[in-house]
Amino acid sequence: MENQLLRLVAGRLALGILTLVAISLLITIGVEALSGDVCTAMMGQMASEDKVAACHRALHLDRPVLVRYLEWMVNFAQGDMGQALTNHRDVADVIGNRIGNTFFLAVSAALIAVPVSLILGVLAALYRNSFFDRSISMITLSGVSVPDFFIAYILMAIFAVSYGFFPAISNIDETMTLAQRINASALPVLTLTLAVSAHMMRMTRASIVSLMASPYIEMAKLKGIRPGRIIVFHALPNAWSPIIQVIMLNLAWLVVGVVIVEVVFVYPGLGALMIDAVFLRDMPTVRATAMIFATVYVVLNLLADILSLMSNPRLMHPK
């Protein structure tokens, strides 16, 4: 069994590296295809031919794209992310400042959203088609149907402007204590929780409900086991696989998909950094953030597969 896991991990990691290479190439082509470059983007309205030419010379942008890309790849493979084309800060430093913020936000939201949506999903399956089930579905589905910036503004209007429980903008910095950090990021965390809960909760409910017609559940019922126990100990263990997949997908989204929430709450995270870098056509920063995001996806997908495998005894012990 260990062999099988190891083989899976090794195979996935190799594929993951291929994915990263493909993504770096796609990102490069994408940003190159956008009009203008870092020089014209920085100068904006005040660009002129001689200034742009001087800027190209200074940043060595007069060399072919392929040469620049290969050079970046060689450096990146050695762990050197390069310097931002705009203000020449080390990309590693810029990202280092923000990656912690992004993961803090994602982990905080996940710590609330995952248990809450699992519990609600189980309860909804238990009391399916009841008033409770329907209202929970309605609330969480509204959360996912409304755009996240709208949820953000509503929460801001209620909790920051009207009642002043939490600050309207989350300009956290490294000098803050954990309590201050939690207070400052309460609203973005809440927004993200509302945005991801529905998906996980619905999937938990659906996969449990689909198992409820299985013969072994019938058997358990006939044995007179209480419904709650049936769900938690009989249905849930077999329902884990799709739930885990959805949880991982949402966790990945919490890291890479929160740009708008970051902008609305002025939260210094990676998403806002990437958008900034794309607008400025700052290729090294765009590539580095894209690599981080892609890695998050690859790793979480791998984790999802491993956990699914481990949660399923039939897959763990093949004949």
Add this chain to the structure above:
Amino acid sequence: MSKIDHEIRKLQKRVTNGGIDRREFIKAATAMGFAATAPALYSHAAYATPKKGGTYRVGFGGANTGDMLDPADNGDTFMINMNMGGCRNALVEVSANGQAVPELAESLEPSADAKTWVVKLRKGIEFHSGKTFDADDAIASLEHHRGEDSTSDAKSVANSLGNIRKDGPNTLIFDLESGNADFPYLLSDYHLLMGSADSAGKVDWASGDGTGAFVVKNFEPGVRAHMVRNDNYWKPGCANFDEVKITAVNDAVARTNAMATGQMDAIVRCDLKTAPMLEKKSGVSVIQVSGTKHFTYPMDVRQAPFDDNNVRMALKHAIDREAFVNTVLRGYGSLGNDHPISSNQNYHAGDLPQRQYDPDKAKWYLKQAGHSSIDVEIAAADAAFNGAVDATQLYSEAAKAAGVNIKVNRVSPDGYWNNVWMKVPWSACYWSGRPTADWMFTIGYKAGGNWTDSFWDHPRFEALLVAGRAELDEAKRNDIYVEMQTIVRDEGGVVVPCFANNVDAASDALGRPGKLAGNWELDGSRSIERWWFK
């Protein structure tokens, strides 16, 4: 508090904000029954004395992760405020009255033809690092923007400074190519800040070392900056806060919320939609100062149909300026008269009749051009100015009555300045304005200029531009600039529907000078050094 007390407070607040002057205040206060105490009430509001202390938390927009402390690259409020009003000084600053006054310079003396300027520098001014500021620093700081390899946003301004040489450690001599009576204003450009030069004549801008009121402690581009007072600051009554914490809040709604919830002591550029609500909040003042920023629709006059001045005049009469100011600017602005000189600038042609929305006149001009109706297209994106797409729709609707069919071509805001502006025959645009008429005309209207977005070439205008620049006689100069504004208004290729006011917000706990500068937002981008906590 009685109603009348409340009213007089409101009136005092307007004095503090620079909204009304002494005469208006005393008149209004007398009407309320405060005849005897009116002068004292005025002084209290207008001449509050700065106090030291406190942490100033201020939110700016236009920040990004590519920002740097090199002023050559600065172009929006976060960096301009941090650099110019924060850690550095220029040779000249613009006062609240719009005059160029010496800053790190002590005096500026022109020759009779305004071609040679002798600039004496203040002695004994020290950088944060302890080094004494001298002519070598000044030359290195100015030369930084010039030369073939310069990518500075101030390249053209710096190039117009002519040959710069030093005469002793505290004197600079500028030999201009042609006379320029506005020379001191050039040195007030927010890019032309003074840094400390090493022995090779290079300035390490990233260090943040300057002569300014505050010392940079921490700077995270696109996120925040933390500065502490320079106890050694030389300018009297300035550098009042103990610390300054600048936060980058690019979203206007988020900025306004942060102000409303007390997370900020001041913000730049309120969200105009919600500004009236913010105004009602106690403890917060919305500060409105008329500035030089204006919105424009430049036409390429080399291309048909814009090559015909009758068509241009028809288009200028087909825009409803009042509606423009009321909807796009929500009233926080004033009407434009198809020239770029705002009413608070020197040499503004105040007697020139205000151009109005007049479909009949527009039709008449169209007829002169030989058309009964005309189809044109404007490219617009909100990169040109906030609300540009809606504003252009409004233009299009109003113009229909004149037989002008404007198709609004909504384009991507990303890359707007590279791909659209000055590339298509007609587009939406904005100008932050320049402190002098000469500068504005030179950068935006001079034939063959890099940014002459109408590609206009008018011989009389060109002759006046040269004559006006070197003219030291104020009356003659005024005549020249009035004539130039008239020519641009009636023959130019740019529709200028409005001037936008600077609309900022500040806590009432802050003390501010009686009159605020309008050349940039938040007191000419100098609230950091000029303001204080009451």
